[in-house]
Amino acid sequence: MPRKARERSETGIYHVMLKGIDKKDIFAGKQDYEKFLYYVNRAMEISKFEVYGYCLMPNHVHILLKEGTEKIGDAIRRIAVGYAQYFNIKYGRNGHLFQNRFRSEPVNDDVYFLIVLRYIHQNPIKANMVINMEDYEWSSYNEYIMKSKREITNIKFAMELFSNIKNFKKFMMERNKDKCLEYNERIRYTDKELEKMIMSIIDISKLKELDKETRDEVLREIKNVTKASNRQLSNVTGIGRGIWEKV
Template identity: 70%
Template sequence: MTRIAREKSQTGIYHIMLRGIDKRNIFINDSDYEKFIEYIKKAKEKIEFTVYAYCLMTNHVHLLLKTESEEIGDVIRRITVGYAQYHNIKNGRTGHLFENRFKSEPVDTDDYFLIVLPYIHQNPIKAGMVERIEDYKWSSYNATVGRPFSVS
C-alpha cells in the first residue's frame, strides 16, 4: 500500500506528535527525558531547524519545529533513531519504539501557531500530571516566559 504524502508547510513550521508503540511509555525516568533532549541538540548540530516548543510526556512527544531546508522527516529521523536505539539497549528490548509514522500538522498561520503553542504546553495539565504548567519539568514552557530553555 502506498503512503499518503505528508502535507507540506508553506512556512516550514510543523506540529509533530510521536507516540510510543501501543501507547507504551517511551520515557521511564529523568535520564530518558534528558537523553531525548540530547538527541534534539545533536540533530540541531547536523540539520538547521528551530524548536519553538516541546513537551515530553511519558508515552508521547509534542514538538513545534521549523525546518529551514531539510525535510521534516529527516529532522525527526535524526532525533528518534538514536533515541530508540538508546532506549532499546537500556531496557533490553528490540523492535520499534514509536508508533507508525509520526504525525505532522503544517502550521501555516500566526493564528494557528498561537493555538498550537499553548496546546503543547498544556498537555501535562490535561493529563493530570501537574496543576501548573510551569511545574512540568519536560516542557519548553518556562523558556517562553523567560526561564532557561533546555534545547538551544
C-alpha cells in the same frame, strides 16, 4: 495501499507528534527525558531546524519546529532513531519504540501557531499531571518564562507576537477546547460532497453576510455535523482557516 503524502507547510513550520508503539511509555526516568532532548539538540546542529515549542509526555512527544536544511522527515528520524537505540540498549529491549510514522500538521499562520504552542504547553495540565504549566519540567514553557537553563527553544518568534510576558502567560493559561493533530481524525469528503452537506445547513454564499456571533454559531454547527478538517472547510466555504480553528 500507498501512504497519503505528508501535507507540506507554506511557512516551513510543523507540529510534530511521536507516539510510543502500542501507546507504551517511551520515558522511564529523568535521564531518558534528558537524553531525548540531547538527540533533539544534536539533530538541530545537523538539520538546522528551529524548535519553537515542545512537550515530552510519558508515552508521546510534541514538537513545534521550522524545517531547516533537511526535510522534516529526515530531521525527526535522526531524533527517533538515536533515542530508540539508546532506550533499547539501556533497557535490554528490541524492536520499534515509536509508531512507524510520526504524525505532523502544517502551521501556516500566526493564529494557529499560537494555538498549537498553547496546546503543547497545556498537555500536562489536560492529562492531570500538574496544576500549573511551570510545574512540568519537560516542556518549553519554562524556557519562555525564563525559569529554565535549557536553550533548545527559539522563544523570540512567539514572543514577538505579544507585547509583554504577562500577555504571553495569560494566553498560555486561557481555558480552551484546542484540538490539535492527535484529535483531528476527521471524516474525508470530496469538496462537492462537503459543499452539499453544508448547503443543507446554510447557503454558503450567505456566511460572510452574518454577524460574527451568528456566523460562529453556524460554523460550530457545520463542524459538529460534518466532522471535516478545518483546511477543507476553509477551502469549500472561503472562510479563513484561522477562524475555523477558533470556533
